[in-house]
Amino acid sequence: MKSDMELMLGNEAVARGAYEAGVITVASYPGTPSTEITEFISKYDASEVYCEWAPNEKVAAEVAIGSSFAGARSMCCMKHVGLNVAADPLYTVSYTGVNAGLVFVVADDPGMFSSQNEQDTRFHALSAHVPVLEPSDSEECIKFTKLAFDISEAFDTPVILRLTTRVAHQRSLVVKGERKVSAKSYKKDIWKYAMMPAMAKKRHIAVDARQKRLEDFACGAKEDLSFTIPNFVDYAENSKEKTGIITYGICYQYAREVFKDASFLKLGLTYPLPEKTIREFASNVKNLIVVEELEPFIENYIKTLGIEVTGKKLFTNQGELGTASIRKAFYGVEPENESLGEDVAIPPRPPVFCAGCPHRAVFYVLSKMGLRVCGDIGCYSMGAQAPYAAIDSVICMGASVSMAHGMTKAMTQCGEVDSQKTVAVIGDSTFIHSGITSLIDVAYNKGISTTIILDNSITGMTGHQQNPAMGFTIRNEQTVATDLVKLANAIGITDVTVVDPFDMKAFREAVKGATERNNPSVIIAQRPCALLKYVKYGGPARIDTAKCIKCGSCMRLGCPAINKKEDGSIVIDGSQCVGCGLCFGLCPKSAISK
Amino acid sequence: MKSDNLNILIVGVGGQGTLLASKFLGSVAKLFGRDVKVSEVHGMSQRGGSVITCVKIGEKVYSPVIDLGEADVMLSFEQLEAARWIGYLKKGGKVITSTQKIEPMSVVLGQAKYPENVIDGLMKSGADITAFDAFSVAEECGSGKAVNIVLCGVLSKLIDDIPEELWLEALKATVPAKLLEINTKAFEAGRNR
Structure with missing residues (x-):
C-alpha cells in the first residue's frame, strides 16, 4: 500500500479526475446518486473551475456544450432520469461533436435507492452514438474521467461516463495526480456547430464514420496521434x-x-x-x-x-x-446467514419528514381536505405515506402541475362538477426545474387547477443545494433571486397567495378558496427547511403531563419527536424536537409549550 | 479477529452517525496498510430511515458491498436495526449493539408494534451478542452523538492485529479537533468496556 493513497468517494474521484483533466466548466442539476460530484468540484478554486447549479439538466448540458465549443473542457453531471431532460441537446451535440472535451456524467440507480425508475443509460448512448465509459471503483473514476475527455477530443464526440449508485457512493483507495490544462481557441464553423437540415445531414455522415473509428479503437486500433485504448480500460x-x-x-x-x-x-x-x-x-x-x-x-x-x-x-x-x-x-446456494431465534415482525422504518419540516403542515392540512393531489419529486413525495396519504400521483420532475391541469380538463370535459378541486404540490427547486413551463400551460390554456409551491428555500432531498429562487450560487455568492409571485403574475396568473404553512388555518383557507374559484391559482407555502443552519426554533418543547389527556391529536402530525409510551402517555423526544411549535395549536388542552 | 479479511456492517437510524463510523474504520484500515472499501447509501440518511453502511477490509477487496451472510461483525446503533439486518451476518458472527430504542413512524402511529425482547431474540440466534446502552456511555463521555465512536471502541478491542495507537491516530484524522477530547474518551470507554 502506497502512503500517498487516499480513501475517496466515487463521486469525489470523478470530480478529481475532471479537475486533473483540466476541466474549466461544470454545470449540473442535483440528483441522487450524482450530486456530490459537482459539490466537490465547487471546492476547487473559482479561478480554476467555473461551476454552477443550472435550473435543470438540459440547461446544464447546454452550458457545458457552449463552453466546449468555446474551447474549454466541460462537464455536466446528472442522475439517470436527468438525462431524459438533457436528451435533446445530447442527441444533437453527438452530431456537432465538440471543440474541447465534453463529458456527460450520468449516474444510474439500480435498486432505486432514491429514484422513480430503473432506466438504463446505455440505451440513450446507443441511439445517440455516444461512447460510454464505466468505472468500477474510485481509482477508475479518476482514470476514466480523464480518459473520457481525451476520447472526446480525439474522436470529436461527447462522452458519457456512466456510474451506478454503488460506484458513486463507495469509497476506495486512490492516488491523486496533477492538473493539466490545455484550452483551445474558438473557431466559428456553421457546418459543424449550426445544426440545420443541410448541415445536420453532413454531420450524420460524420457520426457514422466516427462510430466505425470508435469500434476499431475499442478493439485496439490506433487513432490519430497514436492514441490507442489504454490497457486499463478493457x-x-x-x-x-x-x-x-x-x-x-x-x-x-x-x-x-x-x-x-x-x-x-x-x-x-x-x-x-x-x-x-x-x-x-x-x-x-x-x-x-x-x-x-x-x-x-x-x-x-x-x-x-x-x-x-x-x-x-x-x-x-x-x-x-x-x-x-x-x-x-x-x-444454487443460499447464503449461510444468521437469523433471529424466533419469528419477529420487524416494523419497517422508511424515511420521514424531519422534526420541524414545513411540509408536515402542508400534508396534514391536505389530508383532511379530500382534494386530488398530484405530487412531484422531492422530500415532499413522502406526503403519499402514512399518516397523510395525501398524494395521488408522482411521475417525474415538474409533472404535478401539468398532470393536475390534465385532470381538471378531463373531468370538466366529462361533466364532473368539482374538477377544480385538484391541486399540484411542487417544491421551489423542482418548480424552477420544469414546473414553470407547465404553469404557463395552465395559464395559457385557461386551466383552473391550483399549484401549491412548497418554497422551503433550498433543494432539500439531495442534501441542500442552492437554487435560483434562493438568491445564492453554488459557491454561496449572493445573486438575484427568482421572484415566484411576479413570475406567476407575468405568465398571467393573478390569483396568487403567499402563506406560511405553519399557520395551518390560513393555509387551509388559502387552499379552500383557491380550489373553489374557477380560475388558475398559485399558493406559495413559504417556510424554510428545518435543517438549514439559520433556522432556529429555540430547542425542544415539553408536554405538561398534568394537562395532557392522551387524546393523541398531536400524534396525527406524524412527527418523529412525538412518541407514545406503553402506558399511553405522550412524550416529546428532546433529542429530536427542534421546538417548531406546530403541535402547540393542535392540543385541545394547550398542554404542549416551550 | 484479524483485519486481513474483515467485513463490518454498520446499521442504525438516519442521523445517528453511521457515516462517521465508517470513515473512522476506513481510515484506520488505510493507516494499517490494508485495502479497504466502504459503501454508503446517501440521500435519505437525514430523514430517520433505516441506514446501512459496509466497511470491507483485507489484502484485496473487490465488492464494496456486504451481502446476505457476509458480515463478520455488525455494529448496531439501535436494537431493532440489529434485528432487521441480522441476515447479513455470517453464521456465528459478532454483533455489537446499543440497546437504545427509536420507534419507527409506523409504531408511533400505532400501526405496528415495536417488538418486545429484541435483545433476547438476538441472543437466541447463533450470533455472539454484546448489547449495552452505548447512548448512556456516550453521554457520560460528554455527548450522546459519540455512540458511533463508543461502538468502534468495542470493536477495536476485538481486532487483534491493529495497535491502539493507529486507532487513536485515525480518530484524530476523522473527527473535528474541538470534538477530539470527547471522542477519545468515548473510544476508550468502548475499548475498555
Missing part, C-alpha cells in the same frame, strides 16, 4: 477455467469476488463494444456468461455476433445484483 484475466465471464463496472467487483478462478473480460468502454476482443475471449472459454445489472445490453450485442452466451436467463433485470444473488444464480 482487459482479460485468463485462467484455466472453462467458464468465461464478461462484465463491467460494479458488477465486475461482485463477480470477481464470487468467482475466484474463472476467466474474466472486464469492459471499461461499454459502448461501442469491442467485437474482436469479445470474439477472442469467447473462443477461449466454454461457457460464456455476461454478468450485468438492469437491461441485457452487452448480452444482446454478443448475441448479434452469433456467439452463444448466457445472461438474463440467470439474473433479473430488476434491482441491483450482488454477490449473494450471483452465487445463487450460478451455484
Whole structure:
C-alpha cells in the first residue's frame, strides 16, 4: 500500500479526475446518486473551475456544450432520469461533436435507492452514438474521467461516463495526480456547430464514420496521434477455467469476488463494444456468461455476433445484483446467514419528514381536505405515506402541475362538477426545474387547477443545494433571486397567495378558496427547511403531563419527536424536537409549550 | 479477529452517525496498510430511515458491498436495526449493539408494534451478542452523538492485529479537533468496556 493513497468517494474521484483533466466548466442539476460530484468540484478554486447549479439538466448540458465549443473542457453531471431532460441537446451535440472535451456524467440507480425508475443509460448512448465509459471503483473514476475527455477530443464526440449508485457512493483507495490544462481557441464553423437540415445531414455522415473509428479503437486500433485504448480500460484475466465471464463496472467487483478462478473480460468502454476482443475471449472459454445489472445490453450485442452466451436467463433485470444473488444464480446456494431465534415482525422504518419540516403542515392540512393531489419529486413525495396519504400521483420532475391541469380538463370535459378541486404540490427547486413551463400551460390554456409551491428555500432531498429562487450560487455568492409571485403574475396568473404553512388555518383557507374559484391559482407555502443552519426554533418543547389527556391529536402530525409510551402517555423526544411549535395549536388542552 | 479479511456492517437510524463510523474504520484500515472499501447509501440518511453502511477490509477487496451472510461483525446503533439486518451476518458472527430504542413512524402511529425482547431474540440466534446502552456511555463521555465512536471502541478491542495507537491516530484524522477530547474518551470507554 502506497502512503500517498487516499480513501475517496466515487463521486469525489470523478470530480478529481475532471479537475486533473483540466476541466474549466461544470454545470449540473442535483440528483441522487450524482450530486456530490459537482459539490466537490465547487471546492476547487473559482479561478480554476467555473461551476454552477443550472435550473435543470438540459440547461446544464447546454452550458457545458457552449463552453466546449468555446474551447474549454466541460462537464455536466446528472442522475439517470436527468438525462431524459438533457436528451435533446445530447442527441444533437453527438452530431456537432465538440471543440474541447465534453463529458456527460450520468449516474444510474439500480435498486432505486432514491429514484422513480430503473432506466438504463446505455440505451440513450446507443441511439445517440455516444461512447460510454464505466468505472468500477474510485481509482477508475479518476482514470476514466480523464480518459473520457481525451476520447472526446480525439474522436470529436461527447462522452458519457456512466456510474451506478454503488460506484458513486463507495469509497476506495486512490492516488491523486496533477492538473493539466490545455484550452483551445474558438473557431466559428456553421457546418459543424449550426445544426440545420443541410448541415445536420453532413454531420450524420460524420457520426457514422466516427462510430466505425470508435469500434476499431475499442478493439485496439490506433487513432490519430497514436492514441490507442489504454490497457486499463478493457482487459482479460485468463485462467484455466472453462467458464468465461464478461462484465463491467460494479458488477465486475461482485463477480470477481464470487468467482475466484474463472476467466474474466472486464469492459471499461461499454459502448461501442469491442467485437474482436469479445470474439477472442469467447473462443477461449466454454461457457460464456455476461454478468450485468438492469437491461441485457452487452448480452444482446454478443448475441448479434452469433456467439452463444448466457445472461438474463440467470439474473433479473430488476434491482441491483450482488454477490449473494450471483452465487445463487450460478451455484444454487443460499447464503449461510444468521437469523433471529424466533419469528419477529420487524416494523419497517422508511424515511420521514424531519422534526420541524414545513411540509408536515402542508400534508396534514391536505389530508383532511379530500382534494386530488398530484405530487412531484422531492422530500415532499413522502406526503403519499402514512399518516397523510395525501398524494395521488408522482411521475417525474415538474409533472404535478401539468398532470393536475390534465385532470381538471378531463373531468370538466366529462361533466364532473368539482374538477377544480385538484391541486399540484411542487417544491421551489423542482418548480424552477420544469414546473414553470407547465404553469404557463395552465395559464395559457385557461386551466383552473391550483399549484401549491412548497418554497422551503433550498433543494432539500439531495442534501441542500442552492437554487435560483434562493438568491445564492453554488459557491454561496449572493445573486438575484427568482421572484415566484411576479413570475406567476407575468405568465398571467393573478390569483396568487403567499402563506406560511405553519399557520395551518390560513393555509387551509388559502387552499379552500383557491380550489373553489374557477380560475388558475398559485399558493406559495413559504417556510424554510428545518435543517438549514439559520433556522432556529429555540430547542425542544415539553408536554405538561398534568394537562395532557392522551387524546393523541398531536400524534396525527406524524412527527418523529412525538412518541407514545406503553402506558399511553405522550412524550416529546428532546433529542429530536427542534421546538417548531406546530403541535402547540393542535392540543385541545394547550398542554404542549416551550 | 484479524483485519486481513474483515467485513463490518454498520446499521442504525438516519442521523445517528453511521457515516462517521465508517470513515473512522476506513481510515484506520488505510493507516494499517490494508485495502479497504466502504459503501454508503446517501440521500435519505437525514430523514430517520433505516441506514446501512459496509466497511470491507483485507489484502484485496473487490465488492464494496456486504451481502446476505457476509458480515463478520455488525455494529448496531439501535436494537431493532440489529434485528432487521441480522441476515447479513455470517453464521456465528459478532454483533455489537446499543440497546437504545427509536420507534419507527409506523409504531408511533400505532400501526405496528415495536417488538418486545429484541435483545433476547438476538441472543437466541447463533450470533455472539454484546448489547449495552452505548447512548448512556456516550453521554457520560460528554455527548450522546459519540455512540458511533463508543461502538468502534468495542470493536477495536476485538481486532487483534491493529495497535491502539493507529486507532487513536485515525480518530484524530476523522473527527473535528474541538470534538477530539470527547471522542477519545468515548473510544476508550468502548475499548475498555
